[in-house]
Amino acid sequence: MEQKVKKSRNTKQRAVILEILRKGGSHPTAESIYHEARKTLPNISLGTVYRNLNFLREQGLAHEIRTNSESSSRFEGKCPPHAHFHCTKCQSVLDLPLPPCLKELEWNGESDIATVNSLDLHVTGACRECGPAAS
Numbered sequence: 001m002e003q004k005v006k007k008s009r010n011t012k013q014r015a016v017i018l019e020i021l022r023k024g025g026s027h028p029t030a031e032s033i034y035h036e037a038r039k040t041l042p043n044i045s046l047g048t049v050y051r052n053l054n055f056l057r058e059q060g061l062a063h064e065i066r067t068n069s070e071s072s073s074r075f076e077g078k079c080p081p082h083a084h085f086h087c088t089k090c091q092s093v094l095d096l097p098l099p100p101c102l103k104e105l106e107w108n109g110e111s112d113i114a115t116v117n118s119l120d121l122h123v124t125g126a127c128r129e130c131g132p133a134a135s
């Protein structure tokens, strides 16, 4: 009985976290997912959020994004492979379409690569809001 209650609570937590990830575009950190999740689940802990994020990542339902200049990873839901633009001024992370030469179709063609499991491409600079870097 106890076991059953626990299980359904875990499922609920996971669903809430997945929902936050699926909103897309925002690339939240675990901390901001935690703050967002607490609006629905006031008793959720940061540790639980991390545990669920790890689980979702292992299941291929979440993707972890590591930027060079930030200590905490960002996360996003499952989506087609894309690159990330990271504004080093306001720290925003935007989605970028992959250049044609990096599309999986072409990798499987003439190159020496058999399969691609993950792709992690970061472009850094200043976003339109922040304008060109003053130097």
Ligand SMILES: [Zn+2]
Binding pocket: 087, 088, 089, 090, 091, 092, 126, 127, 128, 129, 130
């Ligand atoms: Zn910016």
Ligand SMILES: [Zn+2]
Binding pocket: 027, 076, 082, 083, 084, 094, 095
């Ligand atoms: Zn993204």
